[in-house]
Amino acid sequence: MATATLPAELADAIRDERSLRRFLHGLPGVDRVGLEQRAATLATRSIKKAAKRWAIDAAISMVDLTTLEGADTHGRVRSLAAKARRPDPDRPETPAAAAVCVYPDLVSTAVEALTGSGVGVASVATAFPSGRSGREVKLADVRLAVEAGADEVDMVIDRGAFLQGRYGAVFEEIREVRQACGGAHLKVILETGELATYDNVRRAAWLALLAGGDFVKTSTGKVSPAATLPGTHVLLRAVRDFHRATGDRRGVKAAGGIRSTKEAVRYLVAVHEVAGGEWLTPSLFRFGASGLLNDLLLQRRTQLDGHYSGPDYLTLD
Numbered sequence: 522m523a524t525a526t527l528p529a530e531l532a533d534a535i536r537d538e539r540s541l542r543r544f545l546h547g548l549p550g551v552d553r554v555g556l557e558q559r560a561a562t563l564a565t566r567s568i569k570k571a572a573k574r575w576a577i578d579a580a581i582s583m584v585d586l587t588t589l590e591g592a593d594t595h596g597r598v599r600s601l602a603a604k605a606r607r608p609d610p611d612r613p614e615t616p617a618a619a620a621v622c623v624y625p626d627l628v629s630t631a632v633e634a635l636t637g638s639g640v641g642v643a644s645v646a647t648a649f650p651s652g653r654s655g656r657e658v659k660l661a662d663v664r665l666a667v668e669a670g671a672d673e674v675d676m677v678i679d680r681g682a683f684l685q686g687r688y689g690a691v692f693e694e695i696r697e698v699r700q701a702c703g704g705a706h707l708k709v710i711l712e713t714g715e716l717a718t719y720d721n722v723r724r725a726a727w728l729a730l731l732a733g734g735d736f737v738k739t740s741t742g743k744v745s746p747a748a749t750l751p752g753t754h755v756l757l758r759a760v761r762d763f764h765r766a767t768g769d770r771r772g773v774k775a776a777g778g779i780r781s782t783k784e785a786v787r788y789l790v791a792v793h794e795v796a797g798g799e800w801l802t803p804s805l806f807r808f809g810a811s812g813l814l815n816d817l818l819l820q821r822r823t824q825l826d827g828h829y830s831g832p833d834y835l836t837l838d
Contacts (some may be wrong), residue, residue: 563790593623677710678695727759770800
């Protein structure tokens, strides 16, 4: 749970709407060309075999296995929980996933299936994925998830309010959700694909951090583009700079569209090079990409066995 005591400059920034606007628009602009070139350059980094084995295990431990469909059932959640606990049943030393993420009404099923496993239970909330509802409805959504036992809550910001420049309204909503979470961690979904510019992504990230978000998250996975390396770089810079200003480390979650081990390794390189090695832990970096897990497991077997096993050796959920 985010508990940083803000230094005077940041405390002053959230004093009122005018101060918040002045602070957010006073952040240095993002050099789009430089950012995208840096992201592309880091994406070409190769890692040696031993480091790749470590990276695969690290990535597995950072995956939030997710099912967020209208046709979700209790059986589907139990199956996903079993996969999260033992991603590769034939290799019990394989790390467990970080969490299982479901809608609020299925949290209790996930909690029951994961008790004692160390795998977290996350729930989307606040009228996911659109965020279009009244404040009380959104807060009720959060309370439903927390009362059912969720360890983590993934909220969506009101992108319409943000793009209209109503930063105070967005800040207050995040802060109220933070309070409703109690001891549960809060991931704030920015939906970077709808924010139009990297400057907006940076402002939204700082807004979420100042309001008490434990993580800033790229996307719902329901909008294209979802996670991108340059957008994730912006979030990593924000948490790095927030740490330098406050001494408090907050996390980043890259969600949507990350499907291969090669892509996952590129994100881990970005984490190390932009934020720092301290962020290479499930407590500070996550993948919201359920389809990624099977490729990680296949590549893990290939690394250990020296040959490609093929997807038939692994269950898909």
